[in-house]
Amino acid sequence: MTKDSEQEIDAYVRRLLWALQALPHDDRLSIASEIHSHLSDCAARGEAELDKAMAKMGAADALARSYVEEYELAGAVNRASPAPLLLTVLNRATRSVAAFVGGFAALTLYLIALGCGAVAIGKLIEPGYVGAWKTGHDLSIGIVTNPPAGHEMMGYGIVPAAALVGAICFIAAHKLLRLIGRRLLARTRPALSANA
Amino acid sequence: MDLNSWQSQLRKGAAELVVLAVLARQEAYGLQILDRANQAGEIVSDGALYPLLTRLEKAGKIAARWDMVEGTNPRKYYRLTPEGEAMLGEMRRLWGGFRGMMDTLV
Numbered sequence: 001m002t003k004d005s006e007q008e009i010d011a012y013v014r015r016l017l018w019a020l021q022a023l024p025h026d027d028r029l030s031i032a033s034e035i036h037s038h039l040s041d042c043a044a045r046g047e048a049e050l051d052k053a054m055a056k057m058g059a060a061d062a063l064a065r066s067y068v069e070e071y072e073l074a075g076a077v078n079r080a081s082p083a084p085l086l087l088t089v090l091n092r093a094t095r096s097v098a099a100f101v102g103g104f105a106a107l108t109l110y111l112i113a114l115g116c117g118a119v120a121i122g123k124l125i126e127p128g129y130v131g132a133w134k135t136g137h138d139l140s141i142g143i144v145t146n147p148p149a150g151h152e153m154m155g156y157g158i159v160p161a162a163a164l165v166g167a168i169c170f171i172a173a174h175k176l177l178r179l180i181g182r183r184l185l186a187r188t189r190p191a192l193s194a195n196a
Numbered sequence: 197m198d199l200n201s202w203q204s205q206l207r208k209g210a211a212e213l214v215v216l217a218v219l220a221r222q223e224a225y226g227l228q229i230l231d232r233a234n235q236a237g238e239i240v241s242d243g244a245l246y247p248l249l250t251r252l253e254k255a256g257k258i259a260a261r262w263d264m265v266e267g268t269n270p271r272k273y274y275r276l277t278p279e280g281e282a283m284l285g286e287m288r289r290l291w292g293g294f295r296g297m298m299d300t301l302v
Contacts, residue, residue: 030272033262034226034246037269041227056242066247074254 005043005050009036012060019064023071031067073184082174085181086110092184102180109173116166119143120159131158211240213291215248216276216284219258225271249274257283 013036020028035057042053057063072088086106092099122143123130132141135150154161211233218224218232226245233239240248252258257280264270276284
């Protein structure tokens with residue numbers, strides 16, 4: 001391997017290491033060592049092979065981005081808390097229809113679950129302002145600042161009903177989010193070939 | 197229709213199966229996997245292979261070990277895990293079905 005090739009490989013790996021800063025230290029080193037080893041093996045076959053390998057490897061920051069995205073998504077899918085996964089999915093909403101539709105559907109379901117939780121708790125704290133009222137053709141359900149004059153229909157029955165609907169929405173949002181996360185993970189598979 | 201993009205999508209779908217099939221034959225490091233996967237035509241590029249290997253390793257489908265021999269490049273060797281073997285078997289079955297269906301239709 002020539003001195004120029006060595007310098008070219010070192011410079012590429014330095015840029016890659018720098019761009020991989022979001023990853024755990026040991027993983028960064030392992031990735032950088034593997035790419036260094038790959039390029040050195042290619043350089044040993046000749047300069048033309050190294051040039052070809054560098055071209056197919058792509059820019060160091062683009063390669064780093066594909067690793068980082070892989071880690072972010074895999075980490076978020078495996079974490080118990082839905083917040084990181086929701087943020088990761090919404091972050092990809094401009095690049096994927098599945099992320100856009102699924103992310104916003106999950107967000108809506110979480111907001112409904114949150115609202116139901118507020119209704120269930122609110123009924124126990126301020127029972128006069130939470131309930132379901134029918135006045136004429138109008139139906140008001142939830143938390144109101146000025147309770148209608150009509151008869152409140154559900155009483156404390158709204159507490160388990162809201163809790164049940166909230167739990168169903170929360171579970172559905174959670175499952176939908178993980179499904180989207182796994183789909184996105186499957187799609188981050190290799191951009192294969194020089195044409196990809 | 198952009199045929200390059202369509203061809204690229206076909207390759208994307210096949211890459212994981214090809215990499216697992218290569219590793220089912222014997223343990224190999226990145227460049228060996230690349231050479232074997234692409235011997236009949238380019239399926240996976242250098243820049244796509246390594247993130248794929250990392251993902252398969254994190255998912256437990258393949259396992260890796262570093263081989264450090266003085267005077268040579270350190271190399272990360274990959275091998276299939278039992279979980280990876282099971283997935284490969286299932287992927288082969290699905291691939292066979294898909295290929296048969298396409299042969300009938302096209």
